[in-house]
Every structure is written in C-alpha cells, then in structure tokens.
Amino acid sequence: MTNEVLETIKRRRSIRSFKEEQIKDEELQAIIEAGRYAPSAMNQQCWHFTVVQNKEILEMLNARAKKAAAEIDNEHIQQMAKNENFNIFYGAPTVVIISGDEAALLIDADCAAAAQNMLLAAESVGLGSCWVNFVVFAFQGDESLRLKQQLGIPEGFRPFYSVVLGYKKVERTNVPAKKETVVNYVK
Numbered sequence: 001m002t003n004e005v006l007e008t009i010k011r012r013r014s015i016r017s018f019k020e021e022q023i024k025d026e027e028l029q030a031i032i033e034a035g036r037y038a039p040s041a042m043n044q045q046c047w048h049f050t051v052v053q054n055k056e057i058l059e060m061l062n063a064r065a066k067k068a069a070a071e072i073d074n075e076h077i078q079q080m081a082k083n084e085n086f087n088i089f090y091g092a093p094t095v096v097i098i099s100g101d102e103a104a105l106l107i108d109a110d111c112a113a114a115a116q117n118m119l120l121a122a123e124s125v126g127l128g129s130c131w132v133n134f135v136v137f138a139f140q141g142d143e144s145l146r147l148k149q150q151l152g153i154p155e156g157f158r159p160f161y162s163v164v165l166g167y168k169k170v171e172r173t174n175v176p177a178k179k180e181t182v183v184n185y186v187k
C-alpha cells in the first residue's frame with residue numbers, strides 16, 4: 001500500500017548541495033511546526049529550535065566545528081574536518097539547530113523525533129534537507145557558553161543536532177542501500 005506520507009518518507013534523501021536562494025518564510029514555518037508536533041517523552045517537548053540564516057554566523061559555526069573536529073580521535077571525522085572544501089552545512093541557506101533541555105527525560109530521542117519530522121516536512125514541500133550532527137563540535141570548549149548565548153539558546157539547553165534546509169541544486173535519486181533483514185515477527 002502507499003499514500004502521500006509513505007511516498008514522502010521513501011523519497012526523502014540527504015541533500016548536500018543547495019542553491020543560494022533563501023527558502024520562503026512559509027516553508028520555514030511549516031517545517032518548524034512539524035518539528036513542534038513531534039512526539040516527546042512524557043510530552044516534555046524539551047526542544048528548542050534556533051534558525052540561523054546569517055551567512056557570517058553559519059561560516060563561523062562551520063569553522064569552529066571543523067577546528068574542534070580536527071582534534072578528535074576519529075580518522076574519518078578528522079579527514080572531513082581538514083578538507084578545505086568541506087562545509088558542514090553544504091552551503092544551505094537555512095540551518096535549524098535543535099537543542100534539548102538537559103533536565104528532560106529522554107533528550108536526544110525527543111530532539112531526534114523533531115529533527116526527523118522536519119526532514120520529512122522539508123521533503124513534502126519540495127525542499128532539500130540534511131540531518132547534520134557535525135554542528136555539535138562547534139559547541140565544544142571554553143567558548144561554548146558564550147556562543148550559546150550569542151545564538152539565543154536558552155540556559156540549560158545543549159545543541160544536539162541540526163537540520164539544514166534549502167532548494168536542491170541536484171535531485172538525488174540514488175537511494176542508499178537500506179537493510180531489509182532488520183525485522184522479525186512474533187505472532
């Protein structure tokens with residue numbers, strides 16, 4: 001069986017190449033609303049969304065994240081971080097940083113549910129999106145508190161993920177292999 005929602009789920013791909021043109025505010029609002037309607041443990045809705053559309057701030061976050069990531073003990077991440085051509089946001093004009101209230105019950109699950117809702121909403125309105133975890137490296141180190149304040153992230157909240165949004169430069173049709181043997185049935 002299929003329907004519009006199931007088709008959107010299957011059509012969504014991580015997009016890593018964007019047009020410069022900014023997305024429309026009504027598109028952004030629909031995507032944020034989808035995030036707000038995600039399920040959350042005990043309905044705590046422990047998320048906070050920071051929408052960044054300022055090019056200088058995005059470049060600063062990109063540079064900070066890459067600098068911190070270059071130091072970590074993972075060769076793959078280090079290689080990405082040291083690649084001058086790598087932009088952690090892939091040039092997307094809008095980035096939504098999803099932070100979670102550290103006092104909440106299941107913070108990363110709540111934030112992940114919001115992120116996924118936003119990715120699907122983006123696909124449903126024809127936008128490209130990608131879940132970008134790399135952003136968390138920008139918030140490591142002594143300057144983290146000041147950076148969170150600069151971005152208006154509430155006290156007691158920690159950035160977990162980001163979702164990047166923009167118009168797709170190229171449509172991705174190659175579906176990465178999806179494991180099929182991940183289910184068993186107990187009837």
Ligand SMILES: Cc1cc2nc3c(=O)[nH]c(=O)nc-3n(C[C@H](O)[C@H](O)[C@H](O)COP(=O)(O)O)c2cc1C
Pocket residue numbers: 012013014015016130131132133134135176
């Ligand atoms: C928790 C999580 C973190 C991710 N972080 C990144 C990231 O930092 N950068 C990136 O390019 N993609 C990131 N992705 C996207 C995955 O690479 C992508 O979903 C996966 O390769 C499958 O491709 P698809 O989204 O097109 O199905 C992340 C996805 C998840 C769920």
